[in-house]
Amino acid sequence: xxxxxxxxxxxxxxxxxxxxxxxxxxxxxxxxxxxxxxxxxxxxxxxxxxxxxxxxxxxxxxxxxxxxxxxxxxxxxxxxxxxxxxxxxxxxxxxxxxxxxxxxxxxxxxxxxxxx
Amino acid sequence: xxxxxxxxxxxxxxxxxxxxxxxxxxxxxxxxxxxxxxxxxxxxxxxxxxxxxxxxxxxxxxxxxxxxxxxxxxxxxxxxxxxxxxxxxxxxxxxxxxxxxxxxxxxxxxxxxx
Numbered sequence: 001x002x003x004x005x006x007x008x009x010x011x012x013x014x015x016x017x018x019x020x021x022x023x024x025x026x027x028x029x030x031x032x033x034x035x036x037x038x039x040x041x042x043x044x045x046x047x048x049x050x051x052x053x054x055x056x057x058x059x060x061x062x063x064x065x066x067x068x069x070x071x072x073x074x075x076x077x078x079x080x081x082x083x084x085x086x087x088x089x090x091x092x093x094x095x096x097x098x099x100x101x102x103x104x105x106x107x108x109x110x111x112x113x114x115x116x
Numbered sequence: 117x118x119x120x121x122x123x124x125x126x127x128x129x130x131x132x133x134x135x136x137x138x139x140x141x142x143x144x145x146x147x148x149x150x151x152x153x154x155x156x157x158x159x160x161x162x163x164x165x166x167x168x169x170x171x172x173x174x175x176x177x178x179x180x181x182x183x184x185x186x187x188x189x190x191x192x193x194x195x196x197x198x199x200x201x202x203x204x205x206x207x208x209x210x211x212x213x214x215x216x217x218x219x220x221x222x223x224x225x226x227x228x229x230x
Contacts, residue, residue: 009156033216043204045159045221052216091158095215103149104219106158 002027004094004107012113013082021077021110023092029053034068034075035093035104045091051075082114119143122207122222129197130230137192137225139207145220147213148190150182151206153224159206165190166213194227202229 003026013019025034036048049059051068059066063080079086089109121140129135139148147166151159163172165184179201181193194201204224210217 004158031215035218037219037221043206043224043226045206045208045219047218047220050216050218095217103161103164103213108156108158 002029002032002094002096002105004092004105006090006092006107006110008110009108010111010113012115015084015114015116016081017114018078018080019082019112019114021079021090021092021112023075023077023107025073025075025092025094027094027096029096031096033095035095036066036075036077037091037093037106039089039091039109041088048077048090079112082112084114084116087112087114120207120209120220120222122205122225124225125223126226126228128228128230129194131199132196135194135197135227137194137205137207137227139190139192139222140188141190141207141209141220142188143209143220144187145209145211146187147210147217148184149208149210149219150180150190150192151208153204153206155203162192164213197227197229199229202227 005024032053034051037045039045056068065078067076089111091109092107093104095104123138149164150162153159162176183191204226206224207222208219210219
């Protein structure tokens with residue numbers, strides 16, 4: 001069975017602070033994929049990033065960066081110089097790839113509140 | 117430019133009164149999903165269609181049904197809504213069902229049961 005744990009239920013920061021959202025996963029698949037989705041107050045989940053289990057390179061996209069470490073089964077997400085528009089619920093998700101067929105398992109999400 | 121459209125945005129129904137939620141997509145994707153998201157919880161997959169092939173999750177209650185009359189539309193029918201069915205219902209699409217598929221979500225329908 002697959003499992004995604006986002007231990008931080010809610011994080012509050014002041015604008016321009018850096019913030020890291022934690023994600024720990026469990027899977028028996030040797031091939032798997034990790035995702036982060038953002039859910040703003042409008043409700044629509046928006047894809048942010050996808051990572052496969054064979055690629056442990058960290059990735060940076062503007063103010064966003066992701067740190068994937070297989071040794072600790074973690075896929076953490078950092079926002080640098082946070083802005084009010086970053087306020088949303090962020091979901092980490094996992095899907096397996098061994099069978100060639102999979103559906104996403106989501107974590108419970110971390111609500112990020114960025115105040116001016 | 118909306119690609120996955122859900123109507124209505126808010127739906128109120130009465131206990132036990134059947135309700136249908138709608139989803140349409142302009143992406144021509146093969147797969148359509150229905151997720152249930154209760155407050156402060158992870159989205160939970162109810163079922164999905166790959167083309168016309170219906171795939172039900174093992175723990176989805178029989179009270180929930182789905183129809184996909186064509187590629188663009190998918191409906192979620194709740195035959196006898198209970199108070200516990202109040203939730204946000206999210207529709208999503210993807211090209212296929214490989215593990216690396218990116219999902220595209222609609223804005224959801226918030227269902228209230230009185």
